[in-house]
Amino acid sequence: MLIAEGAELNAQDHEGETPLDQAIEGGSDETVALLKKHGAKTRKELKAQKPDSGEKFEDYYAAGLRIRFRESWLFTERDELPWKGYGVADGYPETVLQSLDLSDVSDTYSLPADMLNDLGNPRIDQVEVRQRGKLLELSLINEDGEGGYHAFFQVDPLEYRARRFVKGANEEEHKETHDWTSLRKR
Numbered sequence: 001m002l003i004a005e006g007a008e009l010n011a012q013d014h015e016g017e018t019p020l021d022q023a024i025e026g027g028s029d030e031t032v033a034l035l036k037k038h039g040a041k042t043r044k045e046l047k048a049q050k051p052d053s054g055e056k057f058e059d060y061y062a063a064g065l066r067i068r069f070r071e072s073w074l075f076t077e078r079d080e081l082p083w084k085g086y087g088v089a090d091g092y093p094e095t096v097l098q099s100l101d102l103s104d105v106s107d108t109y110s111l112p113a114d115m116l117n118d119l120g121n122p123r124i125d126q127v128e129v130r131q132r133g134k135l136l137e138l139s140l141i142n143e144d145g146e147g148g149y150h151a152f153f154q155v156d157p158l159e160y161r162a163r164r165f166v167k168g169a170n171e172e173e174h175k176e177t178h179d180w181t182s183l184r185k186r
């Protein structure tokens with residue numbers, strides 16, 4: 001019934017397990033076969049997923065939340081539009097940060113696109129996540145040959161809001177680029 005209604009077959013719980021992982025662990029061969037037939041994957045298979053679709057993601061876990069960073073290839077008329085984001089000294093990045101989602105057992109919230117899509121060539125596989133009081137702190141770097149940048153997000157999961165700071169390699173202080181902004185419920 002859930003599959004027929006369009007349930008997310010690769011949704012992950014707070015430990016990163018998918019429905020297929022749970023069916024395998026529970027020993028339900030019939031459920032495993034049904035999930036596989038409809039394209040379900042294990043946590044390990046999702047982690048190994050390559051960006052042949054033009055995007056990839058990395059999951060992190062803190063404070064009972066799954067934090068998913070998703071990057072995608074930058075498709076734009078590169079000769080017509082100058083790059084105005086972070087992460088490339090001259091020219092264009094190959095990838096941009098497409099989305100940043102926070103999920104608990106019942107809902108998923110996303111940071112606004114304008115807080116993300118100017119971060120070129122993000123290193124989503126090297127994010128640092130920590131909880132400081134009620135805030136989550138997410139630290140993302142990029143190296144572009146010119147020193148790169150450091151993007152720092154503070155997320156208030158209780159108030160469903162976030163803000164962003166960015167610091168270039170040659171700068172001493174982070175500058176706030178986005179004040180507290182509401183997260184969007186998906």
